[in-house]
Amino acid sequence: MEKTILIICESGISASLLVSKILESLSEKELEYAIDYAPVSRIQEKLMFKNYDVLLLTPQVARYEEQIRGIVDQEKSTSKIVFMKPEDFQYMNVERMLSQL
Template identity: 60%
Template structure:
């Protein structure tokens, strides 16, 4: 895998749609990205079993920033805060563009 991405969300409902749209874009652009998601409540469990290159943080969980930062402080991945308008309109092209090399 070129990049392993974890989307951190509140409950996972809207993130599931975001993952689906991201996977479409990844296939369309022939990118080698592994995309997964986890609610804040399962973040520590999720990162204990895998290393992620990028953490996309959804706007809904901004209030948990301290908890999220503490959970992933040992991780080496890049943290990207998704802009509310990009999340609202599922602008996956812009999100993925923010991590392109």
């Protein structure tokens, strides 16, 4: 069964590289995930149209945790919220990120 992940970052730039690395790792493991990404300003828009299994937040958006949880509640989303560890994000350690899911 395919799982869905929404990676949330500050502006969307760093997430595109991260998505590529995650997809590469998932392909090697033959795991089925649908991955999307968005800047923090577009979370509500994304959740209005899709309920993701996991919201994977980059370290830069940790300061928006309360706002993000409010949006998740407002949209009645059942998404699990997972924060990336700063060192995993800095070194693009996708294996450790995926183990959190």
